[in-house]
Amino acid sequence: MTETLGGTGEFGLIEAVTKGLPRGEDVLVGPGDDAAVVAVPDGRMVITTDLLIEGRHFRQDWSSAYDVGRKAAAQNLADIVAMGARPTSLVTGFGAPADLPTSWAVELNQGIADEAELLGVSIVGGDVVQSDKVVVSVTAFGSLDGRAPVLRSGARPGDEVAFVGRLGWAEAGVAVLNRGFRSPRTVVDAHRRPQPPYAEGPRAAISGASSMCDVSDGLIADLRHIADASAVVIDIRSQALAIPEPLQAVAAATGVEALTFVLGGGDDHALVATFEPADVPDGWTVIGSVAEGNENLPPGTVTVDGAAYTGAPGHAHFG
Amino acid sequence: MTETLGGTGEFGLIEAVTKGLPRGEDVLVGPGDDAAVVAVPDGRMVITTDLLIEGRHFRQDWSSAYDVGRKAAAQNLADIVAMGARPTSLVTGFGAPADLPTSWAVELNQGIADEAELLGVSIVGGDVVQSDKVVVSVTAFGSLDGRAPVLRSGARPGDEVAFVGRLGWAEAGVAVLNRGFRSPRTVVDAHRRPQPPYAEGPRAAISGASSMCDVSDGLIADLRHIADASAVVIDIRSQALAIPEPLQAVAAATGVEALTFVLGGGDDHALVATFEPADVPDGWTVIGSVAEGNENLPPGTVTVDGAAYTGAPGHAHFG
Numbered sequence: 001m002t003e004t005l006g007g008t009g010e011f012g013l014i015e016a017v018t019k020g021l022p023r024g025e026d027v028l029v030g031p032g033d034d035a036a037v038v039a040v041p042d043g044r045m046v047i048t049t050d051l052l053i054e055g056r057h058f059r060q061d062w063s064s065a066y067d068v069g070r071k072a073a074a075q076n077l078a079d080i081v082a083m084g085a086r087p088t089s090l091v092t093g094f095g096a097p098a099d100l101p102t103s104w105a106v107e108l109n110q111g112i113a114d115e116a117e118l119l120g121v122s123i124v125g126g127d128v129v130q131s132d133k134v135v136v137s138v139t140a141f142g143s144l145d146g147r148a149p150v151l152r153s154g155a156r157p158g159d160e161v162a163f164v165g166r167l168g169w170a171e172a173g174v175a176v177l178n179r180g181f182r183s184p185r186t187v188v189d190a191h192r193r194p195q196p197p198y199a200e201g202p203r204a205a206i207s208g209a210s211s212m213c214d215v216s217d218g219l220i221a222d223l224r225h226i227a228d229a230s231a232v233v234i235d236i237r238s239q240a241l242a243i244p245e246p247l248q249a250v251a252a253a254t255g256v257e258a259l260t261f262v263l264g265g266g267d268d269h270a271l272v273a274t275f276e277p278a279d280v281p282d283g284w285t286v287i288g289s290v291a292e293g294n295e296n297l298p299p300g301t302v303t304v305d306g307a308a309y310t311g312a313p314g315h316a317h318f319g
Numbered sequence: 320m321t322e323t324l325g326g327t328g329e330f331g332l333i334e335a336v337t338k339g340l341p342r343g344e345d346v347l348v349g350p351g352d353d354a355a356v357v358a359v360p361d362g363r364m365v366i367t368t369d370l371l372i373e374g375r376h377f378r379q380d381w382s383s384a385y386d387v388g389r390k391a392a393a394q395n396l397a398d399i400v401a402m403g404a405r406p407t408s409l410v411t412g413f414g415a416p417a418d419l420p421t422s423w424a425v426e427l428n429q430g431i432a433d434e435a436e437l438l439g440v441s442i443v444g445g446d447v448v449q450s451d452k453v454v455v456s457v458t459a460f461g462s463l464d465g466r467a468p469v470l471r472s473g474a475r476p477g478d479e480v481a482f483v484g485r486l487g488w489a490e491a492g493v494a495v496l497n498r499g500f501r502s503p504r505t506v507v508d509a510h511r512r513p514q515p516p517y518a519e520g521p522r523a524a525i526s527g528a529s530s531m532c533d534v535s536d537g538l539i540a541d542l543r544h545i546a547d548a549s550a551v552v553i554d555i556r557s558q559a560l561a562i563p564e565p566l567q568a569v570a571a572a573t574g575v576e577a578l579t580f581v582l583g584g585g586d587d588h589a590l591v592a593t594f595e596p597a598d599v600p601d602g603w604t605v606i607g608s609v610a611e612g613n614e615n616l617p618p619g620t621v622t623v624d625g626a627a628y629t630g631a632p633g634h635a636h637f638g
Contacts, residue, residue, distance in 0.1 A: 035367035
């Protein structure tokens with residue numbers, strides 16, 4: 001018989017998922033007490049938190065528990081690097097029904113731990129509760145290592161807009177899965193397990209990025225956040241956005257314009273940033289520019305090839 | 320017509336709940352970017368996280384949104400003070416269905432903000448997602464202000480066991496609500512809105528507490544965590560536990576022995592700690608003592624009046 005959480009119990013599960021966790025030397029008190037204690041040598045802690053809800057952010061028939069764990073960690077760690085910071089540690093919350101196989105919970109946690117270990121990040125604590133549907137919360141922490149944080153509000157007229165990472169792959173994967181298919185495998189895997197370009201966040205900060213965010217809602221939507229916060233106008237040149245082959249294949253098969261995935265799709269956790277032209281790091285693709293607002297294009301506007309974008313606006317909850 | 324989250328939208332709700340939030344001077348970057356940045360002058364950050372699930376931790380017919388917010392913040396802030404630390408900031412996650420009245424979400428957040436403000440704690444970030452049931456996550460942070468953290472593992476034979484705060488009130492409140500009643504009001508309110516003795520955590524640390532935790536699972540269950548982590552035996556003297564009048568009334572009305580509420584009831588977030596006899600702070604009640612384990616009473620055992628406790632064991636999820 002499959003062992004379930006009802007049999008394993010809260011404390012049994014906590015023991016199963018915390019034993020053998022690697023612990024960085026900055027972890028002064030790890031899991032098992034009322035709270036964790038983490039060293040913050042820089043004197044400033046970068047903090048981000050996300051909730052993932054079964055049926056909204058993942059489906060058990062589309063993603064394995066391990067993949068959900070990788071994704072839950074990845075989307076938080078991407079927020080940390082999008083500040084120009086280095087991820088250091090994280091805590092988790094986990095809610096699940098009593099009839100969930102214990103192995104599912106253990107594999108989820110293994111996914112979180114493996115994604116964290118890519119960056120030397122320690123899991124320092126968590127909470128386990130009973131819930132009708134699976135709920136995962138991750139709160140991640142990072143260090144700026146003496147640098148200023150890169151905010152959304154620093155874009156200036158004359159800056160170039162550049163990105164690194166994937167755009168639209170995860171969204172194309174969802175389009176495929178929604179139609180009951182499992183291929184192209186590359187886009188399905190991109191939905192299941194995003195691969196944020198972690199190292200590029202601190203690298204962009206060192207190169208002098210004036211603003212940055214990770215693409216979680218969609219390129220246009222997230223650039224609007226930068227344009228809003230910076231009180232500027234951003235124009236994207238669609239010619240600069242090469243459409244990768246797998247996205248062309250999905251577009252042909254589904255009848256969706258491929259550019260819609262690239263401009264509107266979130267969840268790949270690419271990084272998009274603004275730089276003075278000389279500061280754009282190698283490996284980043286320049287896709288547009290920053291200008292002042294005017295009567296016709298008020299600050300906060302994002303245009304594509306100089307015109308208002310009328311495609312998918314990007315993801316928003318309750319929308 | 321009542322405005323719902325479906326109409327307000329994710330970004331509308333974020334704006335509604337973040338505007339006007341007080342921001343402490345240690346908040347370097349507040350809500351609205353990929354991540355927050357908080358000053359940590361002490362160089363060590365105390366971190367705790369909890370998930371609250373509708374139907375498990377609260378019921379909308381028993382608690383107002385405002386009360387759920389107060390409680391969500393309180394249970395995390397209690398974990399911070401139980402380390403001997405001073406709470407400084409917190410982040411929240413909020414999941415809810417699209418048909419939830421927007422006012423419910425705003426009042427929940429007001430409850431979190433008001434509980435936080437009691438201690439000068441800043442809300443520095445959060446996440447808002449769609450979900451079938453209401454889910455609230457809180458991750459709270461604290462500063463040790465140069466002190467060592469008070470762990471569960473420091474109890475030593477010869478120490479006295481003392482507590483401060485309420486024991487069993489919230490559990491008696493649940494017993495009343497479960498029977499469809501709304502009084503005695505004091506115990507129902509204790510369930511809805513715990514009042515942890517926040518100031519006593521740092522005070523106990525300064526007084527030399529050798530171990531400490533907050534009572535969230537129940538006095539016996541939480542003392543077992545201390546006895547386990549410290550490899551000692553703890554004995555509680557039931558005579559030392561005065562039964563407050565409202566608990567006697569609930570006991571008489573429900574036929575439950577009053578001591579069961581006191582020994583097994585969680586969620587009041589009293590603090591229980593061990594001290595050398597001379598170090599017990601004024602206002603704390605000595606209720607027992609710490610001894611070495613032996614053949615009959617192995618380390619990790621908690622007894623009441625020298626005998627194994629056979630009443631309610633305290634709360635555990637999936638139990």
